Amino acid sequence: MTQKPMTKTQLVAAMAEATDMDKATANRALEALTEIVTKEVANGGAVTLPGLGKFACRERAERMVRNPSTGEQIKKPADRVAKVTIAKALKDVINA
Structure with a gap:
């Protein structure tokens, strides 16, 4: 639910x-x-919140993507994205 x-x-x-x-x-x-x-x-740094997870910035290389409405392939320039890695302690609580 x-x-x-x-x-x-x-x-x-x-x-x-x-x-x-x-x-x-x-x-x-x-x-x-x-x-x-x-x-x-x-x-560009990372922060770990004990028991919750780690927040970090990740570089993504230039890549080809598809426009879903037209199907056209376009080149997307390199960019940066936020990444969150969930802590094992939180995963264990969720799956208990």
């Missing part, structure tokens, strides 16, 4: 409750974490 993903408001409320801080402080902490991870990955 699929359920709706947790919203930012729900996440902030859960963080505030779990850490005994107010929602405004929890919101600032979440935004700071997001900003730190974003800056590091955008600069």
Whole structure:
């Protein structure tokens, strides 16, 4: 069964409750974490969040892709993409 993903408001409320801080402080902490991870990955680095996973930037080579509506083959230039590798601890909890 699929359920709706947790919203930012729900996440902030859960963080505030779990850490005994107010929602405004929890919101600032979440935004700071997001900003730190974003800056590091955008600069080509990687960030590991223990128990969750690793966020990294990966280079992709130039390649041929197909336009799904026309079937035309076009050359897509090299680019960079974010990659998330899920931690084994999280996989174990999910599959338990």
